[in-house]
Amino acid sequence: MRLLICGGAGFIGSNFARQRVNDHGDEVVVLDKLTYAGRPENLADLGAAATLVHGAIEDPAKVAEAIGEGVDAIVNFAAETHVDRSISGPDAFVETNVRGSLVLLEAARTSGVARYVQISTDEVYGSIAEGSFTEESPIVPSSPYSASKAGGDLLVQSYFHTYRLETVICRGSNNYGPYQYPEKLIPLMVLNALHGDKLPVYGDGLNVRNWLFVEDFGRGISHVLAHGAPGEVYNVGGPSESTNIEVVREILAQTGNGESLIDYITDRPGHDRRYSLGSEKVRALGWEAQVGFEDGLKRTIDWYRDNAAWWEPIRSGEFREYYEKHYGRALG
Ligand code: NAD
Numbered sequence: 001m002r003l004l005i006c007g008g009a010g011f012i013g014s015n016f017a018r019q020r021v022n023d024h025g026d027e028v029v030v031l032d033k034l035t036y037a038g039r040p041e042n043l044a045d046l047g048a049a050a051t052l053v054h055g056a057i058e059d060p061a062k063v064a065e066a067i068g069e070g071v072d073a074i075v076n077f078a079a080e081t082h083v084d085r086s087i088s089g090p091d092a093f094v095e096t097n098v099r100g101s102l103v104l105l106e107a108a109r110t111s112g113v114a115r116y117v118q119i120s121t122d123e124v125y126g127s128i129a130e131g132s133f134t135e136e137s138p139i140v141p142s143s144p145y146s147a148s149k150a151g152g153d154l155l156v157q158s159y160f161h162t163y164r165l166e167t168v169i170c171r172g173s174n175n176y177g178p179y180q181y182p183e184k185l186i187p188l189m190v191l192n193a194l195h196g197d198k199l200p201v202y203g204d205g206l207n208v209r210n211w212l213f214v215e216d217f218g219r220g221i222s223h224v225l226a227h228g229a230p231g232e233v234y235n236v237g238g239p240s241e242s243t244n245i246e247v248v249r250e251i252l253a254q255t256g257n258g259e260s261l262i263d264y265i266t267d268r269p270g271h272d273r274r275y276s277l278g279s280e281k282v283r284a285l286g287w288e289a290q291v292g293f294e295d296g297l298k299r300t301i302d303w304y305r306d307n308a309a310w311w312e313p314i315r316s317g318e319f320r321e322y323y324e325k326h327y328g329r330a331l332g
């Protein structure tokens with residue numbers, strides 16, 4: 001296939017591009033704005049199989065350039081993705097996650113792209129005290145991030161119903177693995193633990209997340225791309241649920257650190273208590289998570305240990321400024 005992967009220079013998109021090139025022999029075009037989270041070096045090992053177009057999904061001319069003579073499908077990962085940043089500055093979230101999705105859908109429709117896959121999130125369902133979300137669960141987002149993702153999803157559904165564009169939506173649970181920007185829980189805690197820095201846990205640390213190794217998410221997306229029914233939503237959830245404090249303790253154990261590094265800090269406003277994503281529908285397409293949490297976490301920690309050249313420039317650049325502003329006072 002010739003695939004247009006929007007946001008393919010970020011964490012999940014670059015892992016997906018790697019899988020498509022190495023496991024499926026695809027040719028991929030990546031359209032990416034290269035925000036703080038997008039890095040061309042995430043695609044460096046793919047050589048000529050990946051072409052990077054630097055541009056925003058909300059820019060119709062750049063989208064047309066990326067589609068070029070035509071692509072078999074568009075897979076849209078491009079988004080502002082960090083909940084904490086959406087609380088301090090929501091504008092960019094609406095611009096990319098809502099308006100950007102609309103521009104892409106319109107380009108797919110007018111240029112006759114056969115298939116459009118929107119990468120979405122379990123956060124659109126809000127928080128659940130017991131049981132698990134299904135694809136029929138109501139959309140009740142809590143943060144500006146999840147509200148903007150829900151807005152994108154609703155536009156996707158509207159393009160299926162109104163124009164019969166062949167869309168599918170893939171909603172993933174919390175991903176972790178190589179190439180994840182260290183603002184997110186697992187890489188943040190891993191790098192802090194490797195440096196002997198404090199590990200900032202929000203609130204009581206008992207919020208529950210459903211962890212999914214990034215390669216398993218990629219395989220789930222490929223199943224949906226190949227076999228998903230037009231107009232449908234597919235949840236792709238991780239094999240295990242853990243409280244944040246359990247994750248942090250496991251990272252401390254695997255990096256040989258003690259619990260004195262844990263620092264409980266002020267909770268995130270509107271913090272969703274628990275996510276749990278039922279994945280029966282994508283299982284019926286033949287997908288199953290292959291990587292258990294302990295194993296995936298070990299692979300992730302090993303990757304960060306072995307790839308200091310990847311994270312060193314991040315930790316000394318934009319991220320340092322963000323970190324000091326966001327955590328500075330809390331961590332003294
Ligand atoms: P990320 O922040 O690592 O990467 C996002 C990428 O999108 C970056 O390369 C960035 O440069 C690019 N981008 C941002 N705005 C853009 C724009 N206007 N035009 C073009 N490119 C733009 O994010 P991620 O964690 O890889 O998430 C990818 C997708 O998966 C997102 O849609 C996110 O909502 C969804 N998702 C993430 C998770 C998770 O746990 N990380 C779970 C479920 C779903």
Ligand code: DAU
Pocket residue numbers: 081082083084120121122123172173174175183184185186188200201202203207208209244268275
């Ligand atoms: O569920 C899927 C979502 O997972 C994706 O849609 C988002 O793009 C992605 O960012 C992620 O959102 P979360 O808010 O769940 O992930 P984050 O890594 O920011 O936080 C995970 C949990 O850890 C959450 O309960 C907040 C907590 N946390 C996070 C950070 C950054 C802390 O306790 N301390 C921290 O410093």
